[in-house]
Amino acid sequence: MRDVAIVGIGQTPVREHWDRGLRDLAVEAVLAAMDDAHVRRADALYVGNMLSGTLSFQEHVGALIAEYAGLEGIEAVKVEAACGSAAAALRQAVLAVQSGQVEVAIAVGVEKLTELASKCTTNALAMAADADYEAVMGLSFVAINALLMRRYMYEYGVSKEDFAAFTVNAHANARHNPFAMFHTPVTREQYAAAKMIADPINLLDSSPVSDGAAAVVIVPAERAREFSDKPVRVAACEVGTDTVALDNRANPLWLKGVERSARRAYRRAGVEPQDIGVFEVHDAFSIMAALSLEASGLAEPGTAVRLANEGAITPTGQFPIATMGGLKGRGHPVGATGLYQVVECVLHLRDEVPDAVRVEGVQYAMAQNIGGSGATVITTLLERLIT
């Protein structure tokens, strides 16, 4: 099995891009990643995307984005795993290069959510849940997360206000990321006063509806220096799944998909949770950050919120998360998010993050992208290569 490396990264700012379409965003990220890797062609393109059909009336975006990125003719396909689509596309790019059939692969995640009225977006996002057993009951995606958060508060004796630590950290870090959607800090007081969305989830627990695209170029590690002075090794990129509907889970507070994916990644890379210097967590809602930390083995069950309040999650803490803003602060263009996380991890390992969010001595950075309420999880472990 040959080793693979990331030699190019690209991203668009995360915004409400009302003036641009899905293909424009994807092409911008792809071309930026290709420029960064000094390549003019590639063998394969994997497009992570969830909602092109429902919101932009466009399927078949693999071939379409290849064409508009000047790559007409190459292998191209769309990969979908709800909000985990981008890292799922990365996984396919990694497998393609590892197989020996593909030399230069590009993975791009793209989502264009601000295409229709926001009600359409809410309905569309519910397709990450079980249509026949959850969505049909009127459970929106926020409501599903609200059930989880309420249950967490009940089981572990945690107050609503304690969750503020995640939002405060995410927004504090996002200020230093020019690609982030939000550059305004949030205080605990603002969090406590925020408008309720689906009790107990308020506006400041929720990642924003946003558009964007992020991309990476993958090559065999042995050839990485041809493309980049600072290649980053993909030590692992592993998928785990769980039931789609929450009610099929014995313990809804334990994300088995996260546990499976993270354990597979640790085993593949030969690392332990404490080896991870930076963890780009899937904090679509504050509760997901807490549950992910626990199922990934970084915090004992029921302790993540307390640890967050003790400062463990800040750039100088024990396990820094959302260092570039996370889904809450950078934004969450669903089918693109997993590759934003990976791009941010690469920036850490290339020592290219702003000083304010720099983490000392990072050897491994971990990105974890989650589809639905934990039904598809892709954990990517990236490793600094010694120059």
Place this chain on the structure above:
Amino acid sequence: MRDVAIVGIGQTPVREHWDRGLRDLAVEAVLAAMDDAHVRRADALYVGNMLSGTLSFQEHVGALIAEYAGLEGIEAVKVEAACGSAAAALRQAVLAVQSGQVEVAIAVGVEKLTELASKCTTNALAMAADADYEAVMGLSFVAINALLMRRYMYEYGVSKEDFAAFTVNAHANARHNPFAMFHTPVTREQYAAAKMIADPINLLDSSPVSDGAAAVVIVPAERAREFSDKPVRVAACEVGTDTVALDNRANPLWLKGVERSARRAYRRAGVEPQDIGVFEVHDAFSIMAALSLEASGLAEPGTAVRLANEGAITPTGQFPIATMGGLKGRGHPVGATGLYQVVECVLHLRDEVPDAVRVEGVQYAMAQNIGGSGATVITTLLERLIT
């Protein structure tokens, strides 16, 4: 790069399955393929599907189908390339096993088209074309194919009636396939009298709106005998793309995506077009069968319709196509079709097809699955293994 083999196949009948949902169909095909390969588990599931979101309001079908097939926890993802989705999923399964990371992979294609009113289905299928430059102009998918057919007739001096040969052959063969949608033969007279859909395409040029699922189990070839007495080698499974919109092509009658995909497959497998014993062609419309034969190198440009009328495409002809009915006769559940084609090729190589459509001495069988009007093409070459 390790060799891979197909050791299990499964398919549902192609029908209007008004009483069954997408997950039911997919699970039936997956379980049938697993039974055929005598396996109770797998490492990864690739779900080919185009329209689950738009027609069933369900994305995230990778994890969902894994769960309902009793495979909760395994790697699972959806792969989309319009009508080429199923073979695109197969391609990913092949790469995954070739990479060495996955031992047992399942590829399933599934489509549930009869979920909403037929107008919704027509609109949904147009998402295989360019939403911003074709569909928005009112060009339905049938209309795009009608433009191609009209142009072919004009350029090559072929009459509308000459295209009957494709439909007559497809329906004659479908009669012997219990999984096919149609079991009624069609005569040239019936073809000539068929209702016009989008001039010059009539009802009997068009594959039917249908539901179904088909699946295969893939393992390393060196382990194939553990699972099956009649494994079939995947000699090649190669993707080629072209522009999505027709107007971006210099010569719309030459399917560059087909040429690229087929040439890559021939090179990978080390074969020539004349080595192919059976060709399961993507005859979504009669014109696509003709154009595919030409761009695949089996017929010179402008000669496919004449050759079809001379009997070349029947089971006893020079290059038998649509031997189990093709898209026209077996049916075309879009995101499942590519795996129906592959299953049928496997049946040939296992000598399990009905006598009436048996082709003598098949060493290589080829399946070609096309997304859109030739924008994504996956050509799979399967090889008989000497026992």
